[in-house]
Structures are given as C-alpha cells and as structure tokens.
Amino acid sequence: xxxxxxxxxxxxxxxxxxxxxxxxxxxxxxxxxxxxxxxxxxxxxxxxxxxxxxxxxxxxxxxxxxxxxxxxxxxxxxxxxxxxxxxxxxxxxxxxxxxxxxxxxxxx
Numbered sequence: 785x786x787x788x789x790x791x792x793x794x795x796x797x798x799x800x801x802x803x804x805x806x807x808x809x810x811x812x813x814x815x816x817x818x819x820x821x822x823x824x825x826x827x828x829x830x831x832x833x834x835x836x837x838x839x840x841x842x843x844x845x846x847x848x849x850x851x852x853x854x855x856x857x858x859x860x861x862x863x864x865x866x867x868x869x870x871x872x873x874x875x876x877x878x879x880x881x882x883x884x885x886x887x888x889x890x891x892x
Contacts, residue, residue, distance in 0.1 A: 799878070806875045810868055815863055824857055 797805070831842060831850055842850075 803875055803879045806871070806878075809826070810872055810875070813864070813868055817864060824854060828854065874884065 828850070831846075833841075
C-alpha cells in the first residue's frame with residue numbers, strides 16, 4: 785500500500801491561523817451547548833407549570849421520565865465539556881510550542 789498523496793493547495797494557513805480557528809470552533813461548540821441548556825431549562829419550566837402552555841399536574845411517572853431525560857442530556861453535555869477542555873489544552877500546547885505568532889505582543 786502506498787502513502788497517500790496530499791493535494792497541493794493554494795492557501796495553507798499559518799500556525800496562528802490554525803490556533804485561532806480551533807479556538808473559534810471551541811467557542812462555537814460552547815455556544816451550542818449553552819443553547820441546549822437553555823432549551824432544556826425552558827422545557828423543565830414548562831413541565832413544572834411556570835408557563836401556561838401546559839396545564840395539569842404531572843404524575844410521578846412523568847416526573848421520573850423527565851428527570852431521566854434531563855440526566856441523560858446532562859451526561860452527554862458533561863462528556864462534551866470534558867472533550868472541549870482537552871481540545872483547549874491541546875490548542876494551548878500547540879500555541880505554546882512556538883512563539884512565532886503576530887498577536888502575542890512579544891511574549892516569549
């Protein structure tokens with residue numbers, strides 16, 4: 785099996801541009817998580833009757849089902865946050881591996 789050929793590209797980003805793009809991707813994922821948490825909070829508020837769109841008292845089974853759904857989502861979010869933390873640590877390590885960036889203000 786031969787080695788894969790990397791096609792020539794007109795534009796290759798610099799290390800600094802790669803770091804910035806990675807940090808932006810982390811920020812966008814964090815924003816998406818914030819939206820998920822906000823939507824989940826609104827769902828819980830509606831379920832608890834703080835919004836008038838849902839009437840009546842939920843049964844114990846309904847409460848347990850909602851609790852289970854919320855718990856599963858929070859487990860996924862905690863895992864995602866851990867992965868984002870690792871990604872951030874790796875990006876910072878990449879950034880610190882060489883100080884040839886334009887925006888470092890001369891920090892060495």
